[in-house]
Amino acid sequence: MKKEQTPFYLQLEKSTAHRNQREANCNLALQNEAILNELFIISFTVSDQNHFKACWALELVLEKNINLIIPHLAIFCTTLAQYKHGSALRSIAKICQFIVDSKTIVLTEQQENLILESCLDWLIRDEKVATKAYAMRALYQLGHKYHWVHEELKIILPQDFSKHSPAYKACVKDILKRLQ
Numbered sequence: 001m002k003k004e005q006t007p008f009y010l011q012l013e014k015s016t017a018h019r020n021q022r023e024a025n026c027n028l029a030l031q032n033e034a035i036l037n038e039l040f041i042i043s044f045t046v047s048d049q050n051h052f053k054a055c056w057a058l059e060l061v062l063e064k065n066i067n068l069i070i071p072h073l074a075i076f077c078t079t080l081a082q083y084k085h086g087s088a089l090r091s092i093a094k095i096c097q098f099i100v101d102s103k104t105i106v107l108t109e110q111q112e113n114l115i116l117e118s119c120l121d122w123l124i125r126d127e128k129v130a131t132k133a134y135a136m137r138a139l140y141q142l143g144h145k146y147h148w149v150h151e152e153l154k155i156i157l158p159q160d161f162s163k164h165s166p167a168y169k170a171c172v173k174d175i176l177k178r179l180q
Contacts, residue, residue: 006038008025008028008035008038008039009038009042009050011024011025011028012025012039012042012050012053012054012057013050013053015053015056017056017087022056022057022060023060025039025053025054025056025057025060026057026060026061026064029057029058029061030061030064030065036061036068039054039057039058039061040058040072042054043055043058043088044072044075044076044079046079046082046083046084046085046088051085051088052085052087052088052091053087055087055088055091055092056087056091058091058095059091059094059095062095062098063094063098066098066099066102066104066105067102067104067105069095069099069105070105073099073105073107073111074111076095077107077110077111077114077115078114080092080096080114080115080117080118081114081117081118081121083118086127086128086131089122089127089128089131090128090130090131090134093119093122093130093131093132093134093135093138094130094134096115096118096119096134096135096138097134097137097138097141099115099138100115100138100141100142101138101141112142112145112146115138115142116139116142116146116149118135119135119136119138119139119142120135120139120152120156122135123135123136123139123156124156129164129165129167129168129171132168132171133167133168133171136153136157136171136172136175137171137175139152139153140153140175140178140179150179153175153176153179154176154179157172157175157176158172158176
């Protein structure tokens with residue numbers, strides 16, 4: 001028997017990647033705590049066929065208020081390695097960047113390591129440019145604490161540089177310039 005779906009889930013299911021639809025889902029979540037919690041649950045349930053759509057809205061929610069992830073940090077970090085859908089990965093990598101850039105979020109060493117591992121995986125795997133760009137920026141930030149990360153970036157980023165898109169090259173050049 002199929003579980004009854006909420007009105008929010010049905011709206012999410014029908015939504016597309018258009019900015020106005022992602023914003024509408026974001027605004028609903030910001031206005032209603034139950035919907036916000038549902039959004040987190042769907043986003044972290046990678047087996048849900050619409051988890052990537054939830055990730056789109058979650059990215060916008062957390063861009064507006066990154067501190068909303070604090071009660072969910074543990075599950076977010078332990079779920080990172082399970083994401084495979086390209087559309088989810090882009091949003092999840094951007095959320096990782098928001099988290100490590102935050103001045104208010106304090107990660108445990110284990111959470112930092114889970115973000116490090118996932119971002120490194122996304123950077124070396126055949127992922128889309130946006131996912132790689134957010135991953136390298138998150139890694140750069142974490143490299144201020146874990147100096148070995150900056151050394152790894154100096155090795156990884158120039159590899160196959162000529163085979164990548166102009167957007168990827170621009171991001172790599174920026175990070176390598178900062179590493180000098």
